[in-house]
Amino acid sequence: MSWLDLPAGTGFGLTNLPYGVFSTSGTARRTGVAVGDSVLDLAAATGDPVHATGSLNGFMAQGPGAWAALRQRLLEWLTDPAHRDAVEPHLVPRSEVTMHLPVEVADYVDFYSSQHHAENLGRMFRPDSPPLTPNWKHLPIGYHGRSGTVAVSGTPVVRPWGQRKPVDGDPVLGASQRLDIEAEVGFLVGVGSPLGTPVPLADFEQHVFGVCLVNDWSARDLQSWEYVPLGPFLGKSFLTSVAPWVVPLAALEHARVPPPVRDPQPLPYLRDDDHPWGLDIELQVRLNGELLSRPPFREMYWTPAQQLAHMTVNGASLRTGDLFASGTVSGRGRDERGSFIELSWGGTEPIGLQDGTTRTFLEDGDVVTLTASAPGPDGTVIAFGEVTGRIEPAR
Amino acid sequence: MSWLDLPAGTGFGLTNLPYGVFSTSGTARRTGVAVGDSVLDLAAATGDPVHATGSLNGFMAQGPGAWAALRQRLLEWLTDPAHRDAVEPHLVPRSEVTMHLPVEVADYVDFYSSQHHAENLGRMFRPDSPPLTPNWKHLPIGYHGRSGTVAVSGTPVVRPWGQRKPVDGDPVLGASQRLDIEAEVGFLVGVGSPLGTPVPLADFEQHVFGVCLVNDWSARDLQSWEYVPLGPFLGKSFLTSVAPWVVPLAALEHARVPPPVRDPQPLPYLRDDDHPWGLDIELQVRLNGELLSRPPFREMYWTPAQQLAHMTVNGASLRTGDLFASGTVSGRGRDERGSFIELSWGGTEPIGLQDGTTRTFLEDGDVVTLTASAPGPDGTVIAFGEVTGRIEPAR
Numbered sequence: 045m046s047w048l049d050l051p052a053g054t055g056f057g058l059t060n061l062p063y064g065v066f067s068t069s070g071t072a073r074r075t076g077v078a079v080g081d082s083v084l085d086l087a088a089a090t091g092d093p094v095h096a097t098g099s100l101n102g103f104m105a106q107g108p109g110a111w112a113a114l115r116q117r118l119l120e121w122l123t124d125p126a127h128r129d130a131v132e133p134h135l136v137p138r139s140e141v142t143m144h145l146p147v148e149v150a151d152y153v154d155f156y157s158s159q160h161h162a163e164n165l166g167r168m169f170r171p172d173s174p175p176l177t178p179n180w181k182h183l184p185i186g187y188h189g190r191s192g193t194v195a196v197s198g199t200p201v202v203r204p205w206g207q208r209k210p211v212d213g214d215p216v217l218g219a220s221q222r223l224d225i226e227a228e229v230g231f232l233v234g235v236g237s238p239l240g241t242p243v244p245l246a247d248f249e250q251h252v253f254g255v256c257l258v259n260d261w262s263a264r265d266l267q268s269w270e271y272v273p274l275g276p277f278l279g280k281s282f283l284t285s286v287a288p289w290v291v292p293l294a295a296l297e298h299a300r301v302p303p304p305v306r307d308p309q310p311l312p313y314l315r316d317d318d319h320p321w322g323l324d325i326e327l328q329v330r331l332n333g334e335l336l337s338r339p340p341f342r343e344m345y346w347t348p349a350q351q352l353a354h355m356t357v358n359g360a361s362l363r364t365g366d367l368f369a370s371g372t373v374s375g376r377g378r379d380e381r382g383s384f385i386e387l388s389w390g391g392t393e394p395i396g397l398q399d400g401t402t403r404t405f406l407e408d409g410d411v412v413t414l415t416a417s418a419p420g421p422d423g424t425v426i427a428f429g430e431v432t433g434r435i436e437p438a439r
Numbered sequence: 440m441s442w443l444d445l446p447a448g449t450g451f452g453l454t455n456l457p458y459g460v461f462s463t464s465g466t467a468r469r470t471g472v473a474v475g476d477s478v479l480d481l482a483a484a485t486g487d488p489v490h491a492t493g494s495l496n497g498f499m500a501q502g503p504g505a506w507a508a509l510r511q512r513l514l515e516w517l518t519d520p521a522h523r524d525a526v527e528p529h530l531v532p533r534s535e536v537t538m539h540l541p542v543e544v545a546d547y548v549d550f551y552s553s554q555h556h557a558e559n560l561g562r563m564f565r566p567d568s569p570p571l572t573p574n575w576k577h578l579p580i581g582y583h584g585r586s587g588t589v590a591v592s593g594t595p596v597v598r599p600w601g602q603r604k605p606v607d608g609d610p611v612l613g614a615s616q617r618l619d620i621e622a623e624v625g626f627l628v629g630v631g632s633p634l635g636t637p638v639p640l641a642d643f644e645q646h647v648f649g650v651c652l653v654n655d656w657s658a659r660d661l662q663s664w665e666y667v668p669l670g671p672f673l674g675k676s677f678l679t680s681v682a683p684w685v686v687p688l689a690a691l692e693h694a695r696v697p698p699p700v701r702d703p704q705p706l707p708y709l710r711d712d713d714h715p716w717g718l719d720i721e722l723q724v725r726l727n728g729e730l731l732s733r734p735p736f737r738e739m740y741w742t743p744a745q746q747l748a749h750m751t752v753n754g755a756s757l758r759t760g761d762l763f764a765s766g767t768v769s770g771r772g773r774d775e776r777g778s779f780i781e782l783s784w785g786g787t788e789p790i791g792l793q794d795g796t797t798r799t800f801l802e803d804g805d806v807v808t809l810t811a812s813a814p815g816p817d818g819t820v821i822a823f824g825e826v827t828g829r830i831e832p833a834r
Contacts, residue, residue, distance in 0.1 A: 151587045156669060169668070177667050182610045183602055187669040188583040188676070192546045192758045193634060202635040204753035207578050207706065215577050217706045217752070239588060239678070240597040240834060266753065272572050273564070274551060274582040275670020278753040281583070283634070311602065311612045357612070358599035358661065358673040359834070363587045439635060439754070 047125045048135070050080040055427020059298075059420035061118055062289035062429060063100055063254065066141040073098035073144050077118060078289055078429070082135040084118070089134040099148045100290060104234035104253040105364040111234070111253060115294055143288030143429075145196040146256070147232055150365035152191040152284065153355060154228070154260060157184050157346035158339075159304075161374035161382065168390045169268065181308060184346035184354050186368070189260070190281035194367065197287050197431040201261055203408065203438040204282040208265035219438035220263035222391065223406040226372040227327050227339050227382035227414050230258035231348045232290060233366035243356040246319050248349035251362060254290040257327070257414050257431045258369045261285065264385050264405070286367070287414075289429030296426065299324045299418035303347050313357055314350050321347035325428070327373055327416040329382060334398050339373035339382040341416075408437045442520045443530070445475040450822020454693075454815035456513055457684035457824060458495055458649065461536040468493035468539050472513060473684055473824070477530040479513070484529040494543045495685060499629030499648040500759040506629070506648060510689055538683030538824075540591040541651070542627055545760035547589055547679065548750060549623070549655060550581040552741035553734075554699075556769035556777065563785040564663065576703060579741035579749050581763070584655070585676035589762065592682050592826040596656055598803065598833040599677040603660035614833035615658035617786065618801040621767040622722050622734050622777035622809050625653040626743045627685060628761035638751040641714050643744035646757060649685040652722070652809050652826045653764045656680065659780050659800070681762070682809075684824025691821065694719045694813035698742050708752055709745050716744035720823070722768055722811040724777060729793050734768035734777040736811075803832045 050057055056078045066076045066083055074087035075095035087096040094102040103110070121127040156162055159176070162185075166175035179185065203223055209215045234253030237243050243251060260280060267279025303322035309315065325341035346354075351368055372382040381387045384405050387395050394402035406412065413432040420426045445452055451473045461471045461478055469482035470490035482491040489497040498505070516522040551557055554571070557580075561570035574580065598618055604610045629648030632638050638646060655675060662674025698717035704710065720736035741749075746763055767777040776782045779800050782790050789797035801807065808827040815821045 151585050153672075179602075179604070179610075179664055179667070183665060185665065185669055185672075187672050188585055190546050190583055190755060191586070192761070193755050195634070199634075202754055205637065206753045207574075209574070214703070215574075215706065217708060239590070239594075242600065263753070269574055270578060270580065271668070271670070272574070273666070273670070274580055275666075275668070277548075277580075277582050278749070278755070281750075281755045282753040308609070311610065313612060354673070355676075358601045358658070358677040359597055360585060360588050360673070360676045366587070 046122045047128050048080060048122055053425065054080050055417055055425045056080055057424050058119060058122055059424045060291060060295050060426045061115060062291045063146065064288045064290065064429065065098060065100065065144045065146045067144065068136060068140055075100060075103065078138065079122060081138050083138055083141050085134040085136055089131060100146050101148050101365050104232065107235050108250060111292060112294065115292060143196060146288055146290050147365050149191040149194045149367050150363040152189040152194055153186050153368040154189045154371060155184050155186040155346065155351050155369065156371040157344050157351065158371055158374045159345045160343065160376055161372040161386065164374065164386045168385065182310060184351045186351065186355065187275045189284060193281055194284045194286055197285055199283065199285060199433060200436045201283055201433040202436045204263050204266065205438055206263060206266035206278050207269055209269040215269060220265055221405065222264035223435065224262045224264050224384045225412050226260035226262055227329050228258040228260055228369040228372060229325060229341055230256050230286060230367050230369040232256065233362050234364060236364050237356060237362040239361040240359040242359060243352055243362065245313065245316055245349045245353035248319065248321060248352055249293060251352065252293055252348065254292045255296065256290045257287040257416055257428045259285040259412065259414055259431050259433060260369060285431050285433050287429035287431040291426060291428055295420065296323055296418060298421045299426065301342050304343060304345055313353055316347060316350055319349055321349040323418065325416050325418045327382065327414060330413045331403065332411050336387060336395065337379050337381050339380050340375040341373050343375050344370055344373065406435050408435050410435045441517045442523045443475060443517055448820065449475050450812055450820045451475055452819050453514060453517055454819045455686060455690050455821045456510060457686045458541065459683045459685065459824065460494060460539045460541045462539065463531060463536055470495060470498065473533065474517060476533050478533055478536050480529040480531055484526060495541050496543050496760050499627065502630050503645060506687060507689065510687060538591060541683055541685050542760050544586040544589045544762050545758040547584040547586040548581050548763040549584045549766060550579050550741065550746050550764065551766040552579050552739050552746065553766055553769045554740040555771055556767040556781065559769065559781045563780065577705060579746045581746065581750065582670045584679060588676055589679045589681055592680055594678065594680060594828060595831045596678055596828040597831045599658050599661065600833055601658060601661035601673050602664055604664040610664060615660055616800065617659035618830065619657045619659050619779045620807050621655035621657055622724050623653040623655055623764040623767060624720060624736055625651050625681060625762050625764040627651065628757050629759060631759050632751060632757040634756040635754040637754060638747055638757065640708065640711055640744045640748035643714065643716060643747055644688060646747065647688055647743065649687045650691065651685045652682040652811055652823045654680040654807065654809055654826045654828060655764060680826050680828050682824035682826040686821060686823055690815065691718055691813060693816045694821065696737050699738060699740055708748055711742060711745055714744055716742035718813065720811050720813045722777065722809060725808045726792065726798065727806050731782060731790065732774050732776050734775050735770040736768050738770055739765055739768065801830050803830050805830045
């Protein structure tokens with residue numbers, strides 16, 4: 045129990061304690077922890093300059109020992125009334141803060157680890173081939189994205205220009221007509237690794253600090269014209285939005301679930317029987333406030349621990365601030381799909397909305413908001429900070 | 440004429456003046472300029488702290504006015520004997536310096552802009568299709584690479600592990616058996632751009648600071664198994680080597696040549712009649728000292744100015760330290776190919792070496808060195824710092 049008056053059923057209770065970077069009017073960016081409807085100003089409360097740098101990178105680099113120690117200290121502060129007088133002055137109402145990009149992103153990698161999503165896109169993009177490429181069940185397919193255009197939730201989504209190819213005729217330059225989302229879960233590396241040394245799957249918790257929602261905005265018309273043979277580029281690089289709150293891995297211990305059965309068995313470096321990192325996170329996708337789908341992260345074929353092991357098996361180094369995202373989270377059902385291209389089946393099945401309009405892809409003025417929750421201990425809920433964005437007209 | 444005793448025919452004369460980051464035994468990393476067989480210690484000679492940061496980023500961010508002003512000042516210092524007493528103490532023999540990664544790389548993008556290279560790979564990887572994909576002549580195809588594994592010339596090349604797929608049978612994990620190079624030219628962004636605002640082709644010189652050689656080491660067996668549908672990932676991400684010396688764009692004014700004729704005409708944002716940035720740079724690829732090929736950069740179908748315009752047409756922002764590379768430079772002739780997969784035609788035509796051995800792909804202990812030169816004014820030569828690496832056995 046906290047001496048703090050926490051709202052009933054809050055997803056930001058003592059079992060969560062996510063980190064973010066905030067400011068209030070006229071003050072510098074600093075690290076905070078969300079608790080109930082407040083933000084605890086860690087820079088002020090701890091006096092530790094690592095929390096006054098304006099990004100989580102310095103703290104993330106300190107490693108699991110420091111992460112656990114601070115989490116324990118926060119729990120004591122917020123439960124023992126003896127700390128109340130010292131801590132309470134450093135609580136700021138969340139309604140009064142501006143949230144910023146929580147990390148300086150080093151490399152950004154995007155995976156493709158939902159079987160339902162990959163099969164759906166395979167059926168649409170490569171109708172004459174099996175829905176999954178031959179490699180899909182042998183390795184977590186991924187690619188590097190643009191880290192310089194990772195931005196915090198709320199950043200306007202300017203409709204991108206680019207080349208698209210009409211079915212008949214030459215390519216044209218214009219505003220994307222198939223602007224989409226990808227509802228994803230992102231993992232942030234705290235502790236780096238040296239060049240030339242793979243990180244084994246079992247070392248996942250030694251490197252990964254926390255988890256945040258990601259919306260990997262996608263221009264499907266640009267993507268489908270450009271992506272053969274070297275993969276997505278401008279169809280993705282205009283913006284990737286991340287939630288302002290990073291849920292510590294420790295808060296998700298109770299949400300761990302067995303991953304799906306893999307058939308065929310992957311190679312030994314990807315076997316995770318002893319380190320299953322399936323996570324029972326349910327995402328929610330809302331368009332202009334209306335709930336469109338509930339993608340189930342627990343069904344992801346490849347776990348983040350497998351992704352980390354794969355990403356480094358060639359000796360690639362990790363750096364503090366590396367972000368790797370799951371790929372679109374989609375379940376089997378239509379109301380579990382994490383992108384509009386799936387929800388509208390490539391634009392052929394418009395989505396009916398409560399206001400009587402329909403959507404295939406996003407229109408100017410649309411607001412997409414992703415939220416998510418996971419089970420915490422003792423019936424508590426772990427909420428993820430939302431990631432939202434409003435579509436602005438092309439410039 | 441310099442008061443400095445420059446070696447005859449040096450590629451590091453007064454028309455070049457490339458920047459790098461160096462240290463000597465027991466001293467901090469700082470910016471230097473290569474001139475003849477010396478390095479001018481800019482931190483000491485100018486007293487400007489921007490040259491004592493250990494990377495070029497701060498100076499690159501200052502923009503074309505500052506770049507031109509310092510270049511002019513350097514010329515005066517090195518030509519007017521009145522400056523000799525003040526400048527000479529800050530010259531360090533190049534044989535005594537250790538060179539470091541010259542920039543903190545923000546995002547790394549790799550293009551695919553040699554028509555000869557793309558056609559060669561298309562013929563090998565997709566023998567049943569036309570060698571160029573339908574998009575190739577409409578846009579400069581590119582993808583993001585891993586900036587965290589960009590390292591300076593001389594960094595050991597540890598043979599990567601990864602998944603490869605035998606023709607018959609399941610994928611296996613093991614050391615790459617088809618380790619290759621890609622001889623490329625890289626361009627470094629000095630001045631960033633805001634999110635949502637494309638950079639027009641004509642603004643190339645406002646953003647790009649300089650040019651360096653790049654070897655984009657590639658594991659072809661990993662790449663061919665993983666790359667469909669999202670492009671290269673682990674086949675490339677283990678290491679990308681860059682030269683320690685960054686040739687200022689101003690040094691290449693005399694090397695500008697008309698790019699190849701484009702057919703069909705690209706879309707207007709890629710038309711470069713008024714801003715041709717073809718560059719007459721000849722690369723040299725050496726294996727264990729033996730010259731294997733001379734890839735001609737002047738034949739690249741897409742110029743770096745077109746690449747920059749394309750990379751930002753969707754509104755993606757630029758940051759100081761962004762590196763974009765040309766893609767493998769290959770000419771029409773066999774002795775102009777910039778990769779072993781082309782030189783050995785997918786491993787089917789072993790390359791005979793002077794020592795009597797042959798190569799298809801790289802063997803442990805092999806040393807690959809890229810060099811390059813371009814014409815400067817008045818018959819001078821602009822040399823590029825070499826990028827070299829020795830293959831170490833897999834760990």
